Amino acid sequence: MKVVRAAYAGACYGVQRALDLALKAVEDGGCAYTLGPLIHNPQVVAQLAECGVRAVDSVEDVAGAGTVVIRSHGVTPEVKRSVAACGLPLVDATCPHVARAQRAAADLAEQGRHVVVVGEAGHPEVEGLVACAREAGAPVSVVAGPDDLPETLEGPVGVVVQTTQTREALDAVVAALEERGVQLLVKNTICFATRQRQEAAAALAGEVDAMVVIGGRNSSNTTRLADICAAACSRTHHVESPDEIDPAWLAGCAVVGVTAGASTPEEQIEAVATLLEAL
Numbered sequence: 001m002k003v004v005r006a007a008y009a010g011a012c013y014g015v016q017r018a019l020d021l022a023l024k025a026v027e028d029g030g031c032a033y034t035l036g037p038l039i040h041n042p043q044v045v046a047q048l049a050e051c052g053v054r055a056v057d058s059v060e061d062v063a064g065a066g067t068v069v070i071r072s073h074g075v076t077p078e079v080k081r082s083v084a085a086c087g088l089p090l091v092d093a094t095c096p097h098v099a100r101a102q103r104a105a106a107d108l109a110e111q112g113r114h115v116v117v118v119g120e121a122g123h124p125e126v127e128g129l130v131a132c133a134r135e136a137g138a139p140v141s142v143v144a145g146p147d148d149l150p151e152t153l154e155g156p157v158g159v160v161v162q163t164t165q166t167r168e169a170l171d172a173v174v175a176a177l178e179e180r181g182v183q184l185l186v187k188n189t190i191c192f193a194t195r196q197r198q199e200a201a202a203a204l205a206g207e208v209d210a211m212v213v214i215g216g217r218n219s220s221n222t223t224r225l226a227d228i229c230a231a232a233c234s235r236t237h238h239v240e241s242p243d244e245i246d247p248a249w250l251a252g253c254a255v256v257g258v259t260a261g262a263s264t265p266e267e268q269i270e271a272v273a274t275l276l277e278a279l
Helices: 013-029 042-051 077-085 096-110 124-135 167-180 192-205 220-232 266-278
Strands: 002-005 032-035 053-056 067-070 090-092 114-118 140-143 157-161 184-187 210-214 236-239 255-260
Touching: 002 266, 013 032, 013 042, 013 053, 013 067, 013 090, 013 096, 042 053, 067 077, 077 090, 077 124, 096 114, 096 124, 096 157, 096 184, 114 124, 114 167, 124 140, 157 167, 167 184, 192 210, 192 220, 192 255, 210 220, 210 266, 220 236, 220 255, 255 266
Parallel strands: 002 255, 032 053, 032 067, 067 090, 114 140, 114 157, 157 184, 210 236, 210 255
Antiparallel strands: none
Protein backbone atom coordinates (compact mmCIF):
# COMPACT_ATOMS: atom_id res chain seq x y z
CA MET A 1 0.00 0.00 0.00
CA LYS A 2 1.38 3.38 -1.04
CA VAL A 3 1.10 6.28 1.39
CA VAL A 4 0.98 9.80 -0.09
CA ARG A 5 1.18 12.94 2.01
CA ALA A 6 -0.64 16.12 1.02
CA ALA A 7 1.59 18.86 -0.39
CA TYR A 8 0.69 21.10 2.57
CA ALA A 9 -0.13 19.53 5.94
CA GLY A 10 0.58 19.90 9.62
CA ALA A 11 1.62 22.60 12.04
CA CYS A 12 1.52 26.12 10.67
CA TYR A 13 3.72 29.08 11.59
CA GLY A 14 1.26 30.42 14.16
CA VAL A 15 1.07 27.09 16.02
CA GLN A 16 4.81 26.55 16.02
CA ARG A 17 5.34 30.11 17.22
CA ALA A 18 2.91 29.55 20.10
CA LEU A 19 4.67 26.33 21.12
CA ASP A 20 8.08 27.99 21.04
CA LEU A 21 6.87 30.97 23.11
CA ALA A 22 5.23 28.74 25.72
CA LEU A 23 8.30 26.56 26.15
CA LYS A 24 10.54 29.62 26.39
CA ALA A 25 8.26 31.03 29.10
CA VAL A 26 8.89 27.89 31.14
CA GLU A 27 12.62 28.14 30.60
CA ASP A 28 12.62 31.80 31.68
CA GLY A 29 10.14 31.65 34.55
CA GLY A 30 9.84 28.06 35.72
CA CYS A 31 6.05 27.79 35.37
CA ALA A 32 3.60 28.92 32.72
CA TYR A 33 -0.16 28.83 32.34
CA THR A 34 -2.26 29.02 29.20
CA LEU A 35 -5.80 30.35 29.37
CA GLY A 36 -7.46 27.39 27.71
CA PRO A 37 -5.45 24.89 25.64
CA LEU A 38 -2.56 26.57 23.81
CA ILE A 39 -3.59 24.79 20.62
CA HIS A 40 -6.38 22.33 19.82
CA ASN A 41 -4.33 19.15 20.05
CA PRO A 42 -4.86 17.07 23.23
CA GLN A 43 -1.62 15.11 22.85
CA VAL A 44 0.50 18.25 22.52
CA VAL A 45 -1.31 19.93 25.42
CA ALA A 46 -0.53 16.88 27.58
CA GLN A 47 3.14 17.04 26.58
CA LEU A 48 3.25 20.74 27.43
CA ALA A 49 1.82 20.01 30.88
CA GLU A 50 4.68 17.58 31.49
CA CYS A 51 7.09 20.39 30.60
CA GLY A 52 5.43 22.83 33.02
CA VAL A 53 2.98 24.59 30.70
CA ARG A 54 -0.43 24.04 32.28
CA ALA A 55 -3.82 24.89 30.78
CA VAL A 56 -6.27 26.66 33.11
CA ASP A 57 -9.76 28.03 32.60
CA SER A 58 -9.26 31.55 33.92
CA VAL A 59 -6.77 34.02 35.35
CA GLU A 60 -8.07 33.17 38.85
CA ASP A 61 -6.77 29.61 38.38
CA VAL A 62 -3.16 30.76 37.97
CA ALA A 63 -1.20 29.76 41.06
CA GLY A 64 1.61 31.90 42.39
CA ALA A 65 3.62 34.08 40.07
CA GLY A 66 3.62 32.00 36.92
CA THR A 67 3.71 33.49 33.45
CA VAL A 68 0.39 33.68 31.58
CA VAL A 69 0.57 32.64 27.93
CA ILE A 70 -2.21 33.79 25.60
CA ARG A 71 -3.13 30.85 23.39
CA SER A 72 -2.81 30.85 19.60
CA HIS A 73 -6.57 31.45 19.16
CA GLY A 74 -6.33 34.72 21.07
CA VAL A 75 -8.51 35.97 23.91
CA THR A 76 -10.88 38.85 24.50
CA PRO A 77 -9.53 42.29 25.47
CA GLU A 78 -11.19 41.85 28.85
CA VAL A 79 -9.09 38.77 29.59
CA LYS A 80 -5.89 40.66 28.78
CA ARG A 81 -6.97 43.41 31.15
CA SER A 82 -7.58 40.83 33.88
CA VAL A 83 -4.05 39.49 33.48
CA ALA A 84 -2.63 43.00 33.66
CA ALA A 85 -4.70 43.80 36.75
CA CYS A 86 -3.22 40.77 38.52
CA GLY A 87 0.28 41.96 37.71
CA LEU A 88 1.23 38.65 36.13
CA PRO A 89 3.89 38.36 33.41
CA LEU A 90 2.22 37.97 30.02
CA VAL A 91 3.38 36.29 26.82
CA ASP A 92 1.06 36.86 23.89
CA ALA A 93 1.18 33.79 21.64
CA THR A 94 -1.87 34.84 19.61
CA CYS A 95 -1.37 33.74 16.01
CA PRO A 96 -0.45 36.83 13.94
CA HIS A 97 -3.26 35.99 11.51
CA VAL A 98 -5.77 35.90 14.36
CA ALA A 99 -4.44 39.22 15.67
CA ARG A 100 -4.93 40.67 12.17
CA ALA A 101 -8.53 39.42 12.17
CA GLN A 102 -9.13 41.01 15.59
CA ARG A 103 -7.84 44.36 14.31
CA ALA A 104 -10.06 44.04 11.24
CA ALA A 105 -13.13 43.40 13.41
CA ALA A 106 -12.36 46.46 15.53
CA ASP A 107 -11.72 48.62 12.44
CA LEU A 108 -15.06 47.67 10.90
CA ALA A 109 -16.81 48.44 14.17
CA GLU A 110 -15.12 51.83 14.47
CA GLN A 111 -16.50 52.67 11.03
CA GLY A 112 -20.01 52.30 12.46
CA ARG A 113 -20.75 49.01 10.71
CA HIS A 114 -22.79 46.04 11.88
CA VAL A 115 -20.06 43.40 12.07
CA VAL A 116 -20.84 39.95 10.68
CA VAL A 117 -18.37 37.29 11.81
CA VAL A 118 -18.32 34.22 9.56
CA GLY A 119 -17.30 31.38 11.83
CA GLU A 120 -18.14 28.82 14.46
CA ALA A 121 -20.13 30.26 17.36
CA GLY A 122 -18.47 29.57 20.69
CA HIS A 123 -15.02 28.95 19.22
CA PRO A 124 -12.38 30.88 21.23
CA GLU A 125 -11.10 32.72 18.16
CA VAL A 126 -14.64 33.80 17.24
CA GLU A 127 -15.31 34.93 20.80
CA GLY A 128 -12.25 37.16 20.56
CA LEU A 129 -13.37 38.65 17.24
CA VAL A 130 -16.84 39.35 18.64
CA ALA A 131 -15.41 41.01 21.74
CA CYS A 132 -13.07 43.22 19.71
CA ALA A 133 -15.95 44.46 17.59
CA ARG A 134 -18.31 45.01 20.52
CA GLU A 135 -15.68 46.94 22.48
CA ALA A 136 -15.54 49.31 19.52
CA GLY A 137 -19.29 49.83 19.85
CA ALA A 138 -20.70 47.70 17.05
CA PRO A 139 -23.59 45.22 16.96
CA VAL A 140 -22.24 41.79 16.02
CA SER A 141 -23.73 38.69 14.39
CA VAL A 142 -21.94 35.33 14.19
CA VAL A 143 -22.99 33.23 11.21
CA ALA A 144 -21.87 29.86 9.85
CA GLY A 145 -23.69 30.48 6.57
CA PRO A 146 -26.32 32.62 4.85
CA ASP A 147 -29.21 31.01 6.75
CA ASP A 148 -27.83 32.40 10.01
CA LEU A 149 -27.95 36.03 8.87
CA PRO A 150 -30.40 38.22 10.82
CA GLU A 151 -33.57 39.09 8.92
CA THR A 152 -32.80 42.77 9.36
CA LEU A 153 -29.40 44.42 9.18
CA GLU A 154 -29.52 48.15 9.78
CA GLY A 155 -26.82 50.44 8.43
CA PRO A 156 -23.63 49.47 6.65
CA VAL A 157 -22.24 45.98 7.19
CA GLY A 158 -18.67 44.78 7.67
CA VAL A 159 -17.67 41.13 7.30
CA VAL A 160 -14.73 39.44 8.99
CA VAL A 161 -14.04 35.71 8.97
CA GLN A 162 -12.56 33.14 11.35
CA THR A 163 -9.07 32.39 10.04
CA THR A 164 -9.71 28.65 9.59
CA GLN A 165 -12.98 28.96 7.65
CA THR A 166 -13.28 27.98 4.00
CA ARG A 167 -13.43 30.56 1.23
CA GLU A 168 -16.67 28.94 0.09
CA ALA A 169 -18.32 29.71 3.45
CA LEU A 170 -17.23 33.35 3.25
CA ASP A 171 -18.33 33.72 -0.37
CA ALA A 172 -21.78 32.29 0.40
CA VAL A 173 -22.39 34.82 3.17
CA VAL A 174 -21.08 37.71 1.08
CA ALA A 175 -23.28 36.72 -1.87
CA ALA A 176 -26.35 36.65 0.37
CA LEU A 177 -25.54 40.10 1.74
CA GLU A 178 -24.94 41.50 -1.75
CA GLU A 179 -28.37 40.22 -2.81
CA ARG A 180 -29.88 42.36 -0.05
CA GLY A 181 -28.17 45.42 -1.47
CA VAL A 182 -26.56 46.42 1.83
CA GLN A 183 -23.55 48.72 1.94
CA LEU A 184 -20.81 46.14 2.43
CA LEU A 185 -17.11 45.98 3.29
CA VAL A 186 -15.46 42.56 3.45
CA LYS A 187 -12.22 41.73 5.25
CA ASN A 188 -11.05 38.31 4.08
CA THR A 189 -9.04 37.20 7.10
CA ILE A 190 -8.79 33.51 6.17
CA CYS A 191 -5.24 32.34 6.85
CA PHE A 192 -3.30 31.51 3.69
CA ALA A 193 -1.83 28.42 5.35
CA THR A 194 -5.35 27.17 6.07
CA ARG A 195 -6.35 27.64 2.45
CA GLN A 196 -3.23 25.82 1.26
CA ARG A 197 -4.00 22.83 3.46
CA GLN A 198 -7.63 22.70 2.38
CA GLU A 199 -6.81 22.84 -1.33
CA ALA A 200 -4.01 20.27 -1.04
CA ALA A 201 -6.24 17.91 0.95
CA ALA A 202 -9.09 18.18 -1.54
CA ALA A 203 -6.76 17.53 -4.47
CA LEU A 204 -5.22 14.46 -2.83
CA ALA A 205 -8.55 13.05 -1.63
CA GLY A 206 -9.75 12.91 -5.23
CA GLU A 207 -6.80 10.73 -6.25
CA VAL A 208 -6.56 8.08 -3.50
CA ASP A 209 -8.52 5.09 -2.26
CA ALA A 210 -8.70 6.34 1.33
CA MET A 211 -7.70 9.40 3.36
CA VAL A 212 -6.41 9.67 6.91
CA VAL A 213 -6.73 13.10 8.53
CA ILE A 214 -4.58 13.64 11.63
CA GLY A 215 -5.31 16.11 14.41
CA GLY A 216 -7.37 16.95 17.46
CA ARG A 217 -11.10 16.35 17.30
CA ASN A 218 -11.48 19.67 19.08
CA SER A 219 -9.61 21.40 16.25
CA SER A 220 -11.91 23.29 13.90
CA ASN A 221 -9.42 23.40 11.06
CA THR A 222 -8.76 19.65 11.32
CA THR A 223 -12.42 18.68 11.38
CA ARG A 224 -12.96 20.98 8.42
CA LEU A 225 -10.15 19.17 6.56
CA ALA A 226 -11.88 15.87 7.32
CA ASP A 227 -15.16 17.21 5.91
CA ILE A 228 -13.40 18.43 2.76
CA CYS A 229 -11.70 15.08 2.27
CA ALA A 230 -14.91 13.13 2.90
CA ALA A 231 -16.62 15.09 0.14
CA ALA A 232 -14.07 13.74 -2.35
CA CYS A 233 -13.27 10.38 -0.75
CA SER A 234 -15.90 8.39 1.13
CA ARG A 235 -13.22 6.36 2.95
CA THR A 236 -11.96 9.27 5.02
CA HIS A 237 -10.94 8.73 8.65
CA HIS A 238 -10.07 11.37 11.27
CA VAL A 239 -7.61 10.18 13.93
CA GLU A 240 -5.59 11.79 16.69
CA SER A 241 -2.95 9.07 16.97
CA PRO A 242 -1.74 5.86 15.25
CA ASP A 243 -3.43 3.75 17.94
CA GLU A 244 -6.84 4.64 16.53
CA ILE A 245 -6.19 3.23 13.06
CA ASP A 246 -8.10 0.07 12.21
CA PRO A 247 -6.43 -1.85 9.36
CA ALA A 248 -9.88 -2.97 8.21
CA TRP A 249 -10.55 0.63 7.14
CA LEU A 250 -7.94 0.25 4.44
CA ALA A 251 -8.71 -3.24 3.16
CA GLY A 252 -8.21 -3.37 -0.59
CA CYS A 253 -6.61 0.08 -0.80
CA ALA A 254 -3.66 0.57 -3.12
CA VAL A 255 -3.03 4.24 -2.27
CA VAL A 256 -3.81 6.05 0.99
CA GLY A 257 -3.55 9.80 1.41
CA VAL A 258 -2.46 11.55 4.60
CA THR A 259 -3.10 15.12 5.69
CA ALA A 260 -3.07 16.92 9.03
CA GLY A 261 -4.50 20.01 10.64
CA ALA A 262 -2.54 23.15 11.42
CA SER A 263 -2.28 22.10 15.09
CA THR A 264 -0.63 18.76 14.29
CA PRO A 265 3.15 18.57 14.79
CA GLU A 266 5.43 16.69 12.42
CA GLU A 267 6.12 13.82 14.82
CA GLN A 268 2.41 12.91 14.96
CA ILE A 269 2.18 12.86 11.17
CA GLU A 270 5.31 10.71 10.91
CA ALA A 271 3.98 8.25 13.48
CA VAL A 272 0.76 7.71 11.53
CA ALA A 273 2.52 7.53 8.16
CA THR A 274 4.99 4.98 9.50
CA LEU A 275 2.20 2.76 10.78
CA LEU A 276 0.30 2.98 7.49
CA GLU A 277 3.39 2.06 5.51
CA ALA A 278 3.82 -1.04 7.67
CA LEU A 279 0.30 -2.35 7.00
